[in-house]
């Protein structure tokens with residue numbers, strides 16, 4: 001079976017409604033989406049994990065029956081939906097769903113992820129793992145590893161933003177450095193961006209998608225509904241199939257040239273030199289620190305001396321202000337260096 005989530009030059013575009021609501025809604029969505037050859041797969045929500053009770057929780061098995069009918073109508077079209085329990089996996093297989101995803105409220109739970117991985121073992125299902133709601137790269141990596149350990153070899157990661165105390169105007173804080181680090185650690189795993197759940201507003205879908213392309217994401221998962229304003233879930237962030245087409249038409253493969261103009265290259269070379277110099281100084285500092293450790297031991301002095309630490313920190317904070325550096329940043333940096341220094345002395 002060819003992999004659905006193989007890395008390729010062509011972006012993977014998954015689009016479809018947040019929730020499957022009625023046969024008509026799914027039929028209308030599918031009829032529009034199959035016409036756009038850029039759409040790789042249609043998404044739909046069948047079981048909706050809601051943060052708070054009382055909302056629409058999805059229609060379950062009946063919605064999967066509509067998918068089975070749509071697959072007959074549009075042969076070759078692929079469909080994917082979220083699973084949160086092993087029974088969901090069994091039902092998806094029964095109705096011919098091609099790929100499933102583990103949602104962000106599930107990927108946070110290693111027990112559940114383990115059960116889902118076992119339910120998928122040997123089935124040939126392709127799987128996506130959305131980032132956990134908490135900004136914890138290990139949980140995200142761990143969920144992917146649990147699937148791999150169950151023999152699932154066609155996996156994509158989906159970045160949908162994180163729940164933080166301040167989301168800075170987004171529905172979910174993108175914290176782009178986390179998916180970028182995930183991609184650095186798992187270069188062979190397809191990385192998709194879900195701008196709908198990051199932005200939470202339809203006007204943010206286009207700019208967030210462009211950022212994702214600029215950051216080398218391999219594709220997008222976008223919520224798309226024939227009548228977004230009347231959608232039963234996530235009505236503010238869903239877009240129509242026509243709007244999806246416009247967005248896909250206007251996205252540029254990358255809005256900037258990676259190397260940039262020569263003055264940028266020159267400045268970057270200077271940064272590289274400074275970075276190396278900082279490491280050289282740090283290594284010198286650690287050597288001195290080790291010598292201090294030997295002296296402390298010889299004189300039965302404790303390694304950590306609160307008064308001395310207080311002085312070091314105050315000195316650095318004062319210098320930070322004089323040099324126009326952010327004092328919180330310098331405090332964190334100094335704490336990190338000090339901790340490592342104490343480790344060297346032990």
Ligand code: PEP
Nearest residue numbers: 045103104105130160197
């Ligand atoms: C969804 O894709 O509809 C969904 C609920 O996503 P998430 O798990 O990212 O919140």
Ligand code: MN
Nearest residue numbers: 018223233234
């Ligand atoms: Mn949604």
